[in-house]
């Protein structure tokens with residue numbers, strides 16, 4: 001029999017329904033896996049008592065024939081989501097001991113659907129990063145290794161703990177958030193599936209804010225089907241988030257069977273970067289061929305403002321972050337460092353001790369681009385360019401139904417690589433940030449291995465609130481790729 005930790009979420013759901021396994025057995029296997037692989041540092045907090053209590057409740061409902069959609073499914077929650085009574089840190093010293101008195105809407109929905117809480121996963125501090133090396137709780141190790149090279153690799157970021165936990169089989173799925181790629185890039189680096197839905201699809205209420213006009217929650221899972229199952233339960237209108245969209249949530253899983261026959265797939269020429277690794281280009285061509293074989297038609301398209309997306313993002317995101325992070329003042333939340341003096345001294349001492357280097361860098365950039373004299377030149381200009389990037393997509397979606405691109409410009413890198421200057425790190429997000437700026441859905445699907453045996457992802461972008469098409473295209477890629485490589489470090 002397959003080890004419980006090797007089941008997909010859909011398989012576990014079927015096994016639970018058929019009573020071939022209990023929620024208790026499933027959760028115990030995952031807790032043992034978390035313990036066995038604790039050196040990955042994927043979790044900041046593990047909640048075994050809570051997990052066992054959730055599993056007992058799920059088993060009782062299943063026994064009574066009252067199973068809920070996710071009853072008994074062990075999940076991990078990115079530590080950016082507030083969870084009642086469970087420390088929620090955003091991987092920052094400033095929230096290191098913060099225990100929220102409330103639950104994020106997304107996690108509340110998952111618990112209401114019967115899911116089991118295994119704990120909170122590690123991330124880049126305040127979700128700022130692409131390598132999970134900015135966490136105040138230490139970096140996360142990617143369960144994958146390069147062939148013939150034993151160095152630890154990064155899992156991507158900022159949702160590196162969630163991605164590593166899913167890849168290493170420490171949970172059946174995890175929540176994540178994506179402001180500029182933090183779901184899709186770590187999914188690509190760990191051979192998992194990650195979808196950032198349309199802005200407004202999932203409530204942001206109770207999620208620690210990074211850049212509010214860009215932040216979106218979504219799932220990381222091992223298959224496209226599992227991601228579809230999770231996204232449905234995470235989505236929906238929430239009156240507590242004024243940007244949450246009051247639109248119906250489709251049965252994303254049902255869309256998977258529809259295939260891609262007749263779909264028009266766009267291939268944007270601007271995503272073909274100078275000096276792009278030949279294996280990334282080859283993977284992209286392979287994806288095009290797979291979709292053609294599955295009955296889609298391929299169209300060359302242009303998204304002319306793509307080259308401005310990264311600089312625009314690195315103005316808008318820090319600007320919003322500098323404003324959002326003003327609330328950590330030593331008075332209302334988390335850490336308080338008093339060294340005498342007046343209120344300004346309290347702020348300085350608390351924020352100086354509480355924020356790491358990358359967060360401080362973002363606050364400085366954000367404050368600068370918003371300051372009098374620079375606002376028009378940087379922030380306002382960036383907002384205008386953002387509108388042009390959105391318009392590029394509007395034009396493209398008159399011609400095509402979905403867009404295919406690589407997910408990342410490289411595979412996972414070693415811890416310490418790309419760290420000499422921040423801009424090298426920011427380049428990781430070149431393919432992912434346009435979807436955040438335009439508010440559009442995007443998924444990363446594992447599509448192959450690079451020459452050193454590491455996973456690479458393809459990205460599918462769709463129209464606003466058309467995650468169904470995104471899932472259909474992703475399912476076609478998944479089926480054609482037959483990606484069955486396994487990370488070297490994993491449970492069972």
Ligand code: GLN
Pocket residue numbers: 127128129130157158177178179180181182183210317429
């Ligand atoms: N890597 C990007 C950044 O550092 C994106 C992070 C994210 O999506 N949360 O801002």
